[in-house]
Amino acid sequence: MASRREFLQIGVAALALPISARAGLAPAILGQANESTPTPLYKVIFDERFASSRAFADEVKRLGGSVYGIKGDITDLWFTDLDARWKREPVGIAGLTEHGPLFCLERLAWDHGMRVVYRADHTYRADGYMEHELSGSERMLREAVNISSSGPDWGNRTASLLTRCPASKAQASKMTVVTPTLQQADDPEHLVSWVIAPVGAARKFSHS
Amino acid sequence: MRLPPGVSSADFAAAIKQFEDALGKEWVFTSEEDVDLYRDSYSPFWHEQEEPIPSAAVAPDGVEQVQAVVKIANRYKIPLWTISTGKNLGYGGSAPLLGGSVVLDLKRMNRVLEVNDKNHYALVEPGVSYFDLYRYIQDNNLKVWIDPADPGWGSPIGNAVDRGGGRTPMRDHFDAHCGMEVVLPNGEVMRTGMGALPGSKTWQQYRYGFGPYVNGMFSQSSLGVVTKMGFWLFPEPEAYLTGTVTVARRDDLIPLVAGLAYLMNSSIVLGTTSVASPLNFLRADAELAALRAQPGGPSTQELEHYLQEKNMGYWSVELPFYGPAKVVAAQWEYAKEKFAGIEGVTFKEGTMHRFPVDPKDLPQFQNSVAVGIPSLSVFGVGGARSEGHVWFSPIVPMTGEAVLEAQQVFTDAYKEMGMPTGPLFFLGPASNYPRCFLVLFGFPIEHDVEKNKKNRENFKHLIRVAAEHGWGEYRTHTAFMETVMDTYSFNNHALRRFHETVKDAVDPNGILSPGKCGIWPKSMRKARA
Numbered sequence: 001m002a003s004r005r006e007f008l009q010i011g012v013a014a015l016a017l018p019i020s021a022r023a024g025l026a027p028a029i030l031g032q033a034n035e036s037t038p039t040p041l042y043k044v045i046f047d048e049r050f051a052s053s054r055a056f057a058d059e060v061k062r063l064g065g066s067v068y069g070i071k072g073d074i075t076d077l078w079f080t081d082l083d084a085r086w087k088r089e090p091v092g093i094a095g096l097t098e099h100g101p102l103f104c105l106e107r108l109a110w111d112h113g114m115r116v117v118y119r120a121d122h123t124y125r126a127d128g129y130m131e132h133e134l135s136g137s138e139r140m141l142r143e144a145v146n147i148s149s150s151g152p153d154w155g156n157r158t159a160s161l162l163t164r165c166p167a168s169k170a171q172a173s174k175m176t177v178v179t180p181t182l183q184q185a186d187d188p189e190h191l192v193s194w195v196i197a198p199v200g201a202a203r204k205f206s207h208s
Numbered sequence: 209m210r211l212p213p214g215v216s217s218a219d220f221a222a223a224i225k226q227f228e229d230a231l232g233k234e235w236v237f238t239s240e241e242d243v244d245l246y247r248d249s250y251s252p253f254w255h256e257q258e259e260p261i262p263s264a265a266v267a268p269d270g271v272e273q274v275q276a277v278v279k280i281a282n283r284y285k286i287p288l289w290t291i292s293t294g295k296n297l298g299y300g301g302s303a304p305l306l307g308g309s310v311v312l313d314l315k316r317m318n319r320v321l322e323v324n325d326k327n328h329y330a331l332v333e334p335g336v337s338y339f340d341l342y343r344y345i346q347d348n349n350l351k352v353w354i355d356p357a358d359p360g361w362g363s364p365i366g367n368a369v370d371r372g373g374g375r376t377p378m379r380d381h382f383d384a385h386c387g388m389e390v391v392l393p394n395g396e397v398m399r400t401g402m403g404a405l406p407g408s409k410t411w412q413q414y415r416y417g418f419g420p421y422v423n424g425m426f427s428q429s430s431l432g433v434v435t436k437m438g439f440w441l442f443p444e445p446e447a448y449l450t451g452t453v454t455v456a457r458r459d460d461l462i463p464l465v466a467g468l469a470y471l472m473n474s475s476i477v478l479g480t481t482s483v484a485s486p487l488n489f490l491r492a493d494a495e496l497a498a499l500r501a502q503p504g505g506p507s508t509q510e511l512e513h514y515l516q517e518k519n520m521g522y523w524s525v526e527l528p529f530y531g532p533a534k535v536v537a538a539q540w541e542y543a544k545e546k547f548a549g550i551e552g553v554t555f556k557e558g559t560m561h562r563f564p565v566d567p568k569d570l571p572q573f574q575n576s577v578a579v580g581i582p583s584l585s586v587f588g589v590g591g592a593r594s595e596g597h598v599w600f601s602p603i604v605p606m607t608g609e610a611v612l613e614a615q616q617v618f619t620d621a622y623k624e625m626g627m628p629t630g631p632l633f634f635l636g637p638a639s640n641y642p643r644c645f646l647v648l649f650g651f652p653i654e655h656d657v658e659k660n661k662k663n664r665e666n667f668k669h670l671i672r673v674a675a676e677h678g679w680g681e682y683r684t685h686t687a688f689m690e691t692v693m694d695t696y697s698f699n700n701h702a703l704r705r706f707h708e709t710v711k712d713a714v715d716p717n718g719i720l721s722p723g724k725c726g727i728w729p730k731s732m733r734k735a736r737a
Contacts, residue, residue: 072588075360079339079582099594100587103249107295108361110245111315203242205267205315 039117039167039197042085043068044159045077045095045105051184052122052155052191056096059159074101078108086112090198094162096155102192109196113204117172118165118195120144122154130154130181136195137168141175148177152184158193167197209238210263212286212308214731220263223284227266227310230276235316237265246294246311248303250596252664252687254655260307260686262289269316271389271397271435277312278433279395281719288312289721290433292334292366295359298599298650299370300686305723312433321436322412325350328441329386329412334365334434338582351564352441353580355379360582365437369427370683373640375578377478377530378442380641382427387411389436390426393715398432412438428683430721431714447533448579450558451540453547454521458508460550461523462608467546468525469606472639476539479528479578482638483611483645486520487511521554528578533560597650598687600670602679604637604645611637614647614679621673625666646682664688671695686724693726708733 046057048069057067068077082105085091090112095102099121106116118136125131132148134141143164147157183189211220227236237243246262253259268274281288289309294302302311318335323345330352332341338356341364345352355374357367368381378384388400401417402408415421426432455464461483471477490496499506499514506514515522527543529536540557547553561569561579570576576583604610614637622629637645651667654660668691671681675695684692696703707727711718718729 070588073583073585074588075576075583075585078584079343083339083343098588100589104361104584104587107249203237203245 037166038164039092039195041065041094041163041195042091043077043081043093044162045070045074045093045097045101047072047097047101050187050191052187053096055153055156056159056193059156060163063160063163065159065163070097070101072098072100074104078104082108086114090114090204092167092195092197094165094193094195096158096162096191096193098188099190099192102194105196106194110203111205113198114196115199116194117167117197117199118144118162118193120148120158120193122148122191122193124181124183124187124189125178128180128182129178130183132177132179133174134177135174136172137166138173139168140165141173145175145177148179152181154179154181155191162193162195165195165197167199210243210261210308212263212310213306215284215286215308219284220286223280223286224264226280226283227264227277230280231266231268231273235267235269237267238263243311246291246302246304246313248301248686250297250301250598250653251303252598252651252653252660252667252685254595254653254660255657256660258307260304260309262304262311263308265311265313267313267316271317271391274312274314274317274391274433274435275395275397278391278393278719281310282394282717285717286310286719287722288719290314292363293337293361295362296366296370297359298597298685299683303686305686305689305721309722314433314435317435320344323348323350323352323441324412325352325441325443327413328352328443329438330354330364330441331387331412331436331438332364333436334363336365337361337363342580342582351444353378353444354439354441354582355381355384355580356577356582357381358577358586359584360577361584364439365434368437368439369429369434371427372683373480373646375480375528375575375640376442376580378440379480381439382424383642384440385423385437386413386415386440387436387438388423388426388434390432390434392432393717393720397435400426412440425710428725430711430724430727432720442530442580444563445530445532446563447531447536448561448563449529449533449536449540450526451529451543452524452526452556452558453543454524454554454556455547455550456516456521456552457512458522458612459608460553461611463550464523464525464547465606465608465611467543467550468527468639469643471527471543471546472606473643476542477527477529479530480638480640481525481527482636484524484526485522486515486518487522490518526558533562536560594652595655596653598653598667598685599683600649600651600667601682601684602647602674603641603682604647604679606637606639606643606645611645613677617673617677618649618670621670625669627666641682689724690726 044060044065044067046067046069047053048071060067070077118140121133123131134144143161147161148154243262246265251259266277268277287306287309289304290312291302292314314334316335317333319333320336321331323330338360341354355376355378357372357374368385371382373379387403390398392398400423402414403411404417426434499510529539544555573579604614619629637647640646651663667688671691681692693704711727712730718731722729722732
C-alpha cells in the first residue's frame with residue numbers, strides 16, 4: 001500500500017523525465033501556442049457508462065463546456081461531427097474515456113495537425129489506491145498532482161484541469177502519483193483523461 | 209536524420225530537395241516528430257533497435273506527383289514503402305518493413321471519382337477511407353452498399369490490395385475490384401483490364417480486358433503503386449435477415465459446417481459468418497475454469513454436459529441473408545431444412561431489417577459493418593489496457609473435421625510454447641472468403657523486450673506448425689513476411705523465385721517496398737544471403 005509520502009516521492013522523482021514522443025506528445029513541434037493560454041475545447045468527450053466520466057461531464061457542463069457522450073464507440077462522434085469539423089479547421093477536444101476512444105481520436109487528429117498535449121492514465125488498484133500516470137507540460141503536471149490528490153472527486157476535478165490545458169510547447173514531462181481512491185461501482189479499472197490540441201508546425205492533411 | 213540503407217547523406221539530401229521541389233516542402237516530412245507518426249502503433253519491436261523506422265515520408269496529391277517521387281527514388285535508389293491511410297493495424301500499420309525507407313503516403317489522394325448506382329460500382333483513389341466513400345454515397349442518395357473492413361478508417365484500395373475481407377456479399381475485397389491504375393517502378397502509368405483501352409466504357413464492368421490478367425501482381429505486391437481502383441458495389445437490398453442455427457454436441461460441428469458450405473457454395477448464404485461457441489465467452493466462469501483445471505483438461509462429455517446444464521448449444525452459426533424480403537425468408541426456410549437432420553438442432557430467427565434504414569434504428573445492429581456501414585466500434589470493446597496485437601491468420605478448409613483438427617493442433621502448440629489456452633481459443637473460424645475458413649489469433653504486443661522476443665519466436669513457430677498441417681497464412685505482419693513466404697515452398701520455392709524474377713525485371717533498382725511478402729530485389733538478396 002502506498003503512503004502519501006511514497007506518492008510524493010514518486011512524483012518528484014519522475015518530474016524531470018522527458019516523455020517519449022511515442023506516448024503521443026511531440027515536444028519539439030508543440031507550436032506557437034502561449035503556454036498560459038488554455039486550448040479552446042470544441043467538445044469534451046465522456047463515457048456515459050462510467051460514474052467518474054459522468055461526473056466529469058457534469059462539471060464540464062457547469063463550466064460552460066460542450067460535452068459529447070459515447071459508450072466506448074466513437075463512430076457517431078467521428079462521422080456526424082468531428083470529421084467535418086476538423087476538415088474545416090483543427091480544434092481542440094478533451095475527454096475522460098477508456099483507452100480505445102483516445103487511441104482512435106489521437107490517430108485521426110494527427111492528420112489534422114493536432115497532438116495529445118496532456119494525458120493521464122488513471123488505474124484503480126486492488127489496495128484502494130489509484131495510480132495516476134501523468135504526461136504533459138510541467139505546469140499541467142503540477143496542477144494535476146493537486147487534482148489527483150482529491151480522492152473520489154478526481155473525475156469531477158479533472159474537468160477544470162483539462163479546460164485550462166494549453167497547447168504547450170514546453171518540454172513534456174512524466175510523473176506518477178498514487179492516491180487513496182476507492183473504485184466507483186461502474187468505473188472500469190483504467191480510464192484516461194486527455195487533451196488533443198492543434199500544434200503549430202505539425203504535419204497536417206486536412207483541406208478546407 | 210535516419211538514412212535509407214546504402215544511401216549517402218549527400219544523395220539523401222539531394223533526393224529530399226527534389227521531393228520538395230516536386231511536391232512542395234510542406235508535403236515532405238523529415239522531422240523526427242512527423243516521421244515517428246509512421247511507426248507501427250502495434251510494433252512487435254517496441255524499444256528494440258530492430259524496429260523498422262522510416263527515414264522520411266512524402267505525400268503526393270495525384271498520379272503525376274507519384275510518378276515524380278518514383279523517378280527521384282530510382283535516381284538515388286531510395287526504397288519507398290507505400291501506404292494508403294496507414295491503418296493496417298495488426299499487420300504493420302504505416303511502418304515499412306525495411307528501416308530507413310521513405311513512406312509514400314497516399315492519404316492526400318482522397319477523391320471519390322465515381323459512384324454508379326445503376327451498374328453498382330465505384331472508382332476511387334487510395335486515400336479515400338470507407339467513411340469517405342460511405343459519406344459520398346449517403347450525401348448523393350445513391351442506392352449502393354460498400355463493404356467496409358471492421359475498422360472503417362481504412363482504405364478500400366489499401367485493404368483490397370492487401371486482400372482484406374469484410375462481411376457483406378462483396379466481402380472478398382480483392383475479388384470485388386474491377387480495374388486499376390498503377391504507377392510502375394519506372395514511373396510509367398498503366399491501366400489494367402478494360403482501362404488499357406483508351407475511351408473504354410467498361411473499365412469498372414469487365415475485369416479482364418485482353419491478354420494475361422495482371423491485377424494479382426499488384427496485390428500484396430512491390431511491383432507498382434495503385435493510384436486508382438474500381439470496385440463492384442452491392443445494390444442496396446430490400447432486406448437483411450439473420451437466422452441462428454445451434455447444435456448440441458461437439459461432433460455436430462461436422463454436419464453443421466457441411467450444411468454451411470453447401471449454402472455458401474450455392475450462393476444461398478453470401479455474407480460472412482463464423483462458427484461460435486459459448487465456451488469462448490464463458491472462459492471466466494468458475495465451473496468451466498474448474499473443469500479446465502483438471503489434469504488433462506475437460507473431456508468432451510464434460511463440456512457437453514456443462515453446456516446442457518446451462519441450456520446452451522456447443523456450436524452455432526448466424527446465417528446472413530441479403531435480398532428481397534420474400535427471397536431471404538425463403539432462403540432461411542430452406543436453410544432450416546438443410547440442418548433439420550442434426551439431432552437436437554435449434555433455430556432462432558433474427559429481425560428482418562428493411563432498407564434504407566432509419567439512422568435512429570442503427571443501434572439495433574450488433575455490427576453495422578454487416579450492413580455496409582463503416583464503424584470504429586471494434587476499438588470500443590474496452591477491457592484490459594492493451595499495447596496492441598499482431599494477427600496470426602491461417603486459412604483452413606471449410607469442414608468441421610478441419611476446424612476440430614486445427615483446434616487440437618493449435619492448442620497443443622500453445623501448450624508447448626507455454627502460452628495460455630482455453631478449450632476453444634481462436635476467433636472464428638469465419639467465412640470472410642469463399643470456400644474456406646479464416647481463423648484469427650490476436651498475438652499480444654507488450655512494452656517488454658523479452659516478452660516480445662519470445663512472442664515473435666512463438667509466432668514463427670505457429671506459422672511453421674500451421675504449414676506442416678497444410679494451412680498457410682493469407683496475410684501477415686511485416687515482421688513475419690519472410691517466415692510465411694518460406695512456407696510457400698513447393699518445388700524448391702518456385703513461387704518466390706518467380707516473384708524475384710519479375711521483381712528484378714520490373715523494378716531493377718528495387719525501390720518499391722523491398723522485402724514485402726519476403727520478396728527482395730536482387731541487390732538486397734545478395735546482401736542478405
